[in-house]
Amino acid sequence: MIFAWLLNALALAFGAGLGARALFDPKWAARFTRLQADAQGGGEAEFRATYGGVFAFTHLVALAFTLRYVLDGESVIGALATGAAAVLSAGWAGAALGRGIAIWRDGARTTFNIFCACAEGALALAVGAPWIVWVLG
Numbered sequence: 001m002i003f004a005w006l007l008n009a010l011a012l013a014f015g016a017g018l019g020a021r022a023l024f025d026p027k028w029a030a031r032f033t034r035l036q037a038d039a040q041g042g043g044e045a046e047f048r049a050t051y052g053g054v055f056a057f058t059h060l061v062a063l064a065f066t067l068r069y070v071l072d073g074e075s076v077i078g079a080l081a082t083g084a085a086a087v088l089s090a091g092w093a094g095a096a097l098g099r100g101i102a103i104w105r106d107g108a109r110t111t112f113n114i115f116c117a118c119a120e121g122a123l124a125l126a127v128g129a130p131w132i133v134w135v136l137g
Contacts, residue, residue: 005070012063019056023048023098026106045102045113049095049120057094061087089128096120 022029026047030037033051037043065087099117102108125132 005066009063009066009070012059012066015059016056016063019052019054019059019094021052023052023056023094023101026052026102041102041106041108041110042112044106045099045108045116048098048102048106049116050098053094053096053098054091055094057090057097058087061090086128086131089124089131092120092124092127096124 018032022032026037026044029047029051030043033047035047037047096117099113099120103113103117
């Protein structure tokens, strides 16, 4: 059984690494996914947000849950729904962060990117509300 958890942790770490690389190197993500960014500035923001932020943050939070279970021998924090909410919330927060970095670093300050970053941040808070209440409670 411990082998399954270690395999899980390695796979999650790999996914987080892929996401982190895409977050800070959107040209690599484009080559990796065999997609091409548009010339209007939104393409690199999408690589950072989706392939970077979503992958990195969802995998990192899931990895934290796995490590807590493996190291402490306790069940995952809270009910399964709360854990899932935390993972999905992290994904949306990562997408917002990736888009924010693109606006800041890539000169991709467009109405579309600003709207999407705000929407992704709002979804992170809404999806993660049960987890946020649990943490603060």
